[in-house]
Amino acid sequence: MKEAGKTVLDVAEKRRLDEVEAYLVSNRVLTIRLVNNAVFESKGVHDIGAGLRVIKDNMLGFSSTSDLSKKSLEKLVDAAVFASKARKLPFKYSFPKPKKKPTVTGVYDKKLAELPPENAVELAYDMVDASLARSKKIVDNAGVLNVVNYDTLVLNSEGVSAENKGTFFEASLSATAKRGGEVSEGSEATAGRSLKELKTREIGEKVAEMAVSGLKTQKLKENVYTVILDHEPAQEVTSYVSMLVSPMIARLYFPLFLDKLDKKVASAHITLIDDPLMPNGVGSAPIDDEGTPSKKHVIINKGILKTFVYDSFYGATENKKTTGNAVRASFAVGVSSFPGKNYNGEPIPVLRNPFIKPGKWRREEILEDTKQGLLIRRFHYSRLTNPTRGDFTSVLRMGLYAVENGEIAGAIKKSRLLDNLLNMLQNVDAVSDKLVVAGNWGDYAHTPVIRTKAHVAPTD
């Protein structure tokens, strides 16, 4: 990769380009998919590629290729220059300068990187085995184990030369329990950076417990409830907020926070931090995808929106410096949701390792303190249906329980949450004291449990 990067810089110099940046990737993903209590398929992908940005006379162009031969890289430079011709920037733009790279521990694990595919198959199946062993009422399991091993290199004409190696896994399982005519589901998903964090039997057991606990449900009445959002739904709320504080996503798609800087967007219980220097953090890395050293930022401080986050480009559009939040995402076909990877897109600014600052409550105390309400353990099919107003909906397909006088009073039938994200954030009145990794579909964060209010209705 270093050789390919050097070739690109040399070619750019010969073409007398003002600046050039090459982002090179070698990324391996192994996916073991489980269906009907069995291994259904095992699949792997090896991504290799280079994404190139060029600046000439303050015109910016981008192109990418998966072919790292010399001839191809020469054509890559030509293609990027070609793409730049119509993109004259109305502001002065320059790629980041080199800065000292900090150290982040716990983001690369050799054992995970070199995990033989056959062992990955056994680990994935372990989740199913544990779930079936936990209860005879479990009739079906499905899930996935993804193992990611990435190596990226950023080189630019300003002197940046920064490598970033990492490993990542995602393990999820869903189980179906049956008792007589009753059917119930359970689900659990987690992620981590090392093999030792992958506790497949624990996942299987948790899922089985959740599935069995949902047998025998009652229908709820449509109302505004006090809701305890367990780790996964709380992570989804964090994930939406992460998008709202990206100036690119906010301007183009989700403008809810655009006019709310230094204004109240959440209750005083919410402090949202982005810390990609966190040891062993699911989103941690020493540098961002432009090679800028990672930094910790307070995004929302006691409910007040303090800052958006920037890469060098979106920073330049507002005359601000990069905050080290450049993430290579792509809107081209065939992209990966996993870290480390997309060479075929320009960076966009997003939160990298966000978390809601833990509060003072233990999870059990939040439950005990709730006179009447709902415990929500999973969201499904969540949507920001009106991104300008913040209208939000999610299907509460499983893991929904009534809470009465501080105790779980039974499982509730499938329902729908239909409320407003801004209202939900502003009504948060309790945050738990422990962060747990939760999420799904490659999107994970360290999350506490939060309590708020929301409108919930039955689905039938």
Add this chain to the structure above:
Amino acid sequence: MILQKLLSSNLKLHTWLDGIIMGEDLALFAVEHASKLGADYVDVRLEEHYNELITVANGKVQRGIINRKRGIGVRTLVNGAWGFQSTADLTKKGIRQAAEIAFKVAKASSKHVSTPVKLVPTKAHKTSYKTKVKIDLEDLAFEDKLKQIITWERKLHTSKKIVRGLAEYTGIKINKTFANSEGASIGFFNTLTWLSLKADSKKGVMTQFYEKTVGHSGGYEIFKKNDMEKMSSEIGNKAESLLSAKAAKTEKDVTVILDNDYAALLVHEIVGHPSEADRVLGREAAWAGTTWWAGKIGEKIGSEYFTAYDAPTVPSALGYYLYDDEGVKAERKMLVEKGVLKGHMHSRETAAVFGVQPNAGMRAITFEYVPLIRMSNTFFGEGDWKKEEMIEETKHGYLISCMRHPSIDDKRYNWTISAQEAYEIKNGELTTHLRDIALTSIAPKFFKSINAASEKTKILPLPGCGKGDPMQSLYVGNGGPYIRGVATILGVS
């Protein structure tokens, strides 16, 4: 050899960056190597991709990208278990490694497979074909396209009430060679083009938006066929008009007439997805969900006005192809006929489970991913009404226009889909213009309520249908005629 056939035809081959013309040899090398290792069945997709992406918002270029990639995906069946590995390393060493990993993981998985995979035999086709293109994407200068898109975005701003305009263009060329261990060898040169336009409007605290997507399997000529500046202005005007529209109020079980655009998202969500046979078999339970109509083939699940198809062969529709990613020849699939559930979309594997013939339902977004059962072009069948008559005949109801957002339960049973706008119908005439509206119902209840379908079907582009783990966001076509039925109106403001 397919290479000679491709060269001798008038097919304009995409010459890759280093001058290599994509051919069959590498694909056959992969098939042979995996077969020698002991795989019972092998198929490969050797592909090269060219993408263009341009995004303009409020007059500023947000993205102007040219992507190229190529690689191979090797799928193996060993002792009844699937394995897959893809790579962008197209050296013989790289392909050999990919074949070996695909074989190894399949073999390891076979120890934990509950029911060994069986495939329905299918003819091994040797052919090549391409999408009809009048203006090749690379024949028009990138900067010229950028200038046009900047103009179209500017036209969204019909007044100061339009606070945000967004134009997103995607152009894709895919040169694909499929080969398998049964002797199939199929070349497909596909071109896809689409543009999404969106205008956000604001007046005081009230905000609204309106959006449309134009696209097809074909080249840049789609933007010559349509008056894009006029379309942009219409979108801006619509976004503005919604500011003074009335908020819809909740009303239970009322007559609704769905236009083609809204019907497109409805058929996608409650007919297309539940027709995927892997979903019917419960194999998507942990991801996208299951299907309420599993086990109901042959049962009446809707009225006689409810017919639905999936047809890859519709020329220029976004989900166009003639052979799927298992090499099966495509044809129109009857999903529902006059209210009776007739069939599902199949792979060779699910066809074996159901005891039917495979019907070319498998597609992968790129060589990097396994093929999955996907919609191609799924649409409601036509009726014999004129849409004007449907409105004239309605004493009280609503004309629901243009899709917005879906939220559907995991069985595709309970559905809620919002619309961009609606009009109240009173005594056969369109009256009050309505905003912030969604429809909700239960799928079988709605299907049984369908009492009219208009004469003409329109198939619209839906470029971002998600399925799979890792997620594959695939382009499909959806649509139908105007459909009349009964549903509950939800006011969502």
